[in-house]
Amino acid sequence: MERLNPSQERVVRHFGRPLLVVAGAGSGKTKTLAHKVEFLLREKGISPERILAITFTNKAGKEIRERVKKVVGVELPWAGTFHSVALRVLREKGSAVGLSPGFSLLSEGDKARLIKRLCQSAGVNPEKFKAYISKRVEDLGEENPNLEPLFEEYLKTLKEMNLLDFSGLMLYLYRLLTVNPLIRDNFDFLLVDEFQDTNTVQYKIIKLLSKENLCVVGDPNQCIYEWRFARPDNILRFKEDFSPDVIKLEYNYRSKPYILYTANAVLEASQAEWKELVPVLIPTRGGEEKPVVRRFEKKVEEALWIANKVKELLGRYKPSQVAVLVRVGHITEPIERAFHHLRVPYKVIGAVRFFERAEVRDALSFLKVLINPRDRLSFSRALEVATRGLGEKTLELLFELGKGDCLEGSRLALKSLPQSKSVELYSFLKKLLRLKRDLENYPSALEEFLNAVDFWGYLVEQYKEDKEREENARELLRYLRQKHSEGYSLEEVFQEIDFLLEEESEEGAVRIMTIHASKGLEFEVVFLPRLEEGILPHEKAQESREELEEELRLFYVAITRARDLLLMSYTKESKPSRFLSYIPKGFLDLSAFARKRTSYMPELRSLHTLKVGDRVCHEVFGEGVLVSLEGSKAVVDFSGKHKSIHTAFLKPVV
Numbered sequence: 226m227e228r229l230n231p232s233q234e235r236v237v238r239h240f241g242r243p244l245l246v247v248a249g250a251g252s253g254k255t256k257t258l259a260h261k262v263e264f265l266l267r268e269k270g271i272s273p274e275r276i277l278a279i280t281f282t283n284k285a286g287k288e289i290r291e292r293v294k295k296v297v298g299v300e301l302p303w304a305g306t307f308h309s310v311a312l313r314v315l316r317e318k319g320s321a322v323g324l325s326p327g328f329s330l331l332s333e334g335d336k337a338r339l340i341k342r343l344c345q346s347a348g349v350n351p352e353k354f355k356a357y358i359s360k361r362v363e364d365l366g367e368e369n370p371n372l373e374p375l376f377e378e379y380l381k382t383l384k385e386m387n388l389l390d391f392s393g394l395m396l397y398l399y400r401l402l403t404v405n406p407l408i409r410d411n412f413d414f415l416l417v418d419e420f421q422d423t424n425t426v427q428y429k430i431i432k433l434l435s436k437e438n439l440c441v442v443g444d445p446n447q448c449i450y451e452w453r454f455a456r457p458d459n460i461l462r463f464k465e466d467f468s469p470d471v472i473k474l475e476y477n478y479r480s481k482p483y484i485l486y487t488a489n490a491v492l493e494a495s496q497a498e499w500k501e502l503v504p505v506l507i508p509t510r511g512g513e514e515k516p517v518v519r520r521f522e523k524k525v526e527e528a529l530w531i532a533n534k535v536k537e538l539l540g541r542y543k544p545s546q547v548a549v550l551v552r553v554g555h556i557t558e559p560i561e562r563a564f565h566h567l568r569v570p571y572k573v574i575g576a577v578r579f580f581e582r583a584e585v586r587d588a589l590s591f592l593k594v595l596i597n598p599r600d601r602l603s604f605s606r607a608l609e610v611a612t613r614g615l616g617e618k619t620l621e622l623l624f625e626l627g628k629g630d631c632l633e634g635s636r637l638a639l640k641s642l643p644q645s646k647s648v649e650l651y652s653f654l655k656k657l658l659r660l661k662r663d664l665e666n667y668p669s670a671l672e673e674f675l676n677a678v679d680f681w682g683y684l685v686e687q688y689k690e691d692k693e694r695e696e697n698a699r700e701l702l703r704y705l706r707q708k709h710s711e712g713y714s715l716e717e718v719f720q721e722i723d724f725l726l727e728e729e730s731e732e733g734a735v736r737i738m739t740i741h742a743s744k745g746l747e748f749e750v751v752f753l754p755r756l757e758e759g760i761l762p763h764e765k766a767q768e769s770r771e772e773l774e775e776e777l778r779l780f781y782v783a784i785t786r787a788r789d790l791l792l793m794s795y796t797k798e799s800k801p802s803r804f805l806s807y808i809p810k811g812f813l814d815l816s817a818f819a820r821k822r823t824s825y826m827p828e829l830r831s832l833h834t835l836k837v838g839d840r841v842c843h844e845v846f847g848e849g850v851l852v853s854l855e856g857s858k859a860v861v862d863f864s865g866k867h868k869s870i871h872t873a874f875l876k877p878v879v
Contacts, residue, residue: 227346228256229252229260230377230476230700232256232473232474232475232476233253233256233474234476234534235438235472235695236257236259236261237257237260237263237264238264238666239440239470239472240265240269240438241437241438242437242469242472242632243435243439243440243441243463243467243468243469243470244439244440244441244469244471244472245420245441245460245463245467245469245471245472246440246441246442246443246471246472246473246474246698247443247444247446247460247471247472247473247474248442248443248444248474249474249475249477249478250472251478251479251480251785252474252475252476252477252478252749253474253476253478254418254442254474255285255288255289256291256292256744257446258278258289258407258416258442259289259292259293259416260296261416261440262276262278262289262293262297262301262416263293263297263536264702265414266297266299267297271413271414271643272302272413273299273301273302273412274301275413276301276303276304276412276413276414276416277303277310277411277412277414277415277416278301278303278304278305278416278418279305279306279307279310279415279416279417279418279421279431280304280305280306280418280428281306281418281419281422282306282745284745285418285419285427285745286304286305286306286309288599289301289418290304290604296651307394307395307423307430307679308388308391308394308539309429309654309772310344310821311394311395311397311398311638312330312394312720313647314394314398314401314492315328315389315394315397315398315401318401318405318408318522319397321401321403321405322397322400322401322406323384324389324397325387327387327596327597327781328388328389328597328721329387329388329593329596329597329600329603330388330389330390330394330427331388331389331390331391331481331602332385332581332584333391333581333604334581334779335584335586335603335606336390336539336600336723337351337355338383339379339383339602340354340355340358340379342376343375343378343379343382345455347375349375350816351371354372354375355682357372357376358376358379359394361376362392362396362426363392363395363424363425363426363427364424364425364426365425365429369541371819376722376789377490380393383391385599385601386599386600386602386629386737386867387597387599387600387602387629387630388597388599388600388602390403391779395424395426395427396426396428397428398430399426399429399433402430402434403433403626403778405828406607407752409433409434412513413587413640414436414437414439414440415431415435415436415437415440416440416442416787417431417437417439417440417441417442418442418443418707419442419443419466420441420442420443420459420460420463421444421460422443422567423459428459428462428463428477434685434715435467435509435845438655438777439467439469441463441469447622455654459679460737479747479785479788480787480788481514481721481787481788481789482512482513483513483515483516483812484516484784484785484788484791485811485814486809486812487516487784487791487808487812488508488781488784488785489863490807490808490809491777491780491781491784491808492781493807494807495516495774495777495778496770496774496863514789514790514814515789515812516784516790516791516792516793516808516812516813516814516815517790517791517792517793517813517814517817518793518794518813518814518815518817518818519792519793519794519795519796519817520794520797520801520817520818521794521795521796521855522796522797523796523797523798524556524559524796524798525559525563526753526796527754527755527794527795527796528559528560528562528563528754529563530568530792531549531560531563531752531754531792532560532563532564532566532569532751533567534792535547535564535735535750535752536567538750539569539791541612542803544571544733544734544735544747544748545571545733545734545735545736545747545748546748546750547735547736547748547750547751547752548737548743548746548750548751548752548786548845549571549735549736549737549738549751549752549754550582550736550738550739550743550747550751550752550753550758550786551738551740551754551755551785552739552755552761552779553739553741553760554739555753556754556760557573557737558573560754560789561737562739563572564735566873567875570733570734570735571734571736571737572735572736572737573737573738574736574737574738574742579760580722582697584684584688584695584697584698585608585697585698585701586696587606587610587680587683587698587700588671588675588680588698588701589603589656589699590603590604590606590610591608591611591671591674591724592660592664592667592671592715592719593609593719594607594631594632594657595632595657595660595661595664596626596628596715596716596877597720598631598632598633599629599630599631600622600631601624601629601631602619603761604618604623605617606622607657608653610683611629611648611653611656611678611680611683612650612653615646615649615650616662616719619642619646619650620639622634622638622641622642623635623637623638623823626756627636632657632770634656635653635654636654637649639651639654646847653678654673656677656678659674659677662671662714665716667705667718668702668706668709669710671705672702675698677743680698681695681698684698685863701794705718708721709781710725733805736748737756740761740782740783741779743782743786744782745781747786747787747788748787748788749787749788749789749790750787750789750791750792750793751783751784751786751790751791752786752793752794753783753784753791753792753793753794753796754793754794754795755795755796755803756793756794756795756802756804756805757796757798757799757801757802758798758799758801758802758803760799760801760802761776761780761802761804762776762777762802762803762804763776767873775849776804777804780802784785793805797854833872833875833876833877835851835854835859835872835875835877836851836854837851837852837853837854838840838850838851838879839878841861841875841876841877841878842875842876842877842878843870843875843876846861846863846868847863848878849861849862849864849868850862850876851866854872857871858870858871858872859871859872
């Protein structure tokens, strides 16, 4: 306890009544929660398996488990996200609400395909229906008479295929706790982290699970998921429903003083009704450096300044300690280009996750259908990849004949199909059953199967010259071999895939990511580019006070990711963000505005002497002929297409 401040120690020792912990950014809440678990185990004698710790991300759950293991020396088996906890409970007890223990989880890609198919038949806009599903399930919203029949058909279709989508995990857990109250007695203490990000159904699950021994931790100023039905006002509801004791964690152990002054100034501008809950962040780290604000003529100048500044800072910091956080992904393109040009190592986080890539899902579909023969979407994908003449009508016949079992339906359909289709289907089934027989050694068996169905030829045909597709599929096989060597069963592999976060090594690279993706992370140096109206705040939030409040909270989250240095910038291509005006000038380094020249274009200099008529090479566009030259601006003919390019990006063809 000697390493805890008084507020943290009060949280750790609190027991016997509901507790609300309002924990500001960088206030050491994970360490506090780990010590609280230690207190429950050692001082209150609660068994590890009787403590349920719900986190917002798998990463946070893993961090708490590791800290508890380090501090107390025991495993905490029930620490994870709402979804991972729901999956475990429903696997064991889901039959009470009509679920089969062998159900599979529906990927987001397959969910989109299913919604599109259902909506085409019903003449409904897929995006509108997808939003309705979320509203009905996550917010327990009211029924829409026009869309409810389609919603019921969606649930029925999933049940027929023995599938569940991620939001369905919450819905079925809520139903299960409602019909089977005894499950609530499985736990003696409930901890909930990132409480401000809970949605309506999750709040109701907490109410059903909770007793007097309940502790929720949150900061309404870090709620940035209202668009996903998160409810920051759940903190107010919690105060009304539970009359909890309230403890604030006020000390910030992350950021230097002027970064905190800036963050507090942003909070002061908030008009949210829960504003009185905000803790005062007290700086504890030294340092006089103020957050920098820069203005540029064009986005390419801003990108070059960021790249040059990062290169300079890499003498003091590791690449992984530096991040560029953006409101929207599309503005990273010039930054990536500048990093590439100046040879700054970088990695864009939050692109398509590895296991969501089409070629990876294609390869996994064969294994998924063997584990769950009722998974029509995976079977449809498998047929599309491994056969060339079997379409949707054949799939409908198979599904009907097998009463939902695609493998049984395929066997029965062999006599009903035209000879050419029957021969192709029989060949596919024969290979699939051979894969099933060798499933114990699933990595080798899958590789042999992929060779047998010419999967690699399919990738070339489907994606032309995209070599990365084959590399991703080969990487999948390497991953499966590693898991097999570690003793993972195929079912355990799929469970890990369902909840696996993108945890690729990024130690040697500067991170570029959205602000949303940065939540829960911290960096020594943070760049916030394009702080402009229409970007942050986003153009879609301009007309709504509630949405503007969420954009302001997003800005606060971005600021508080920084430990040492915060560098903010905008361009003249749009108006500067109104949020910058909320920060007193005395908190900021505005020295660049005293200079007359803010352009960084001279940083781009060609290393070669070029003249009209020269053959030149560009890294993206290939070889071309230089047709005009005006200063550093060149026009190049690339096989009939003229492009205007800075000479720094051109090399002479020798």
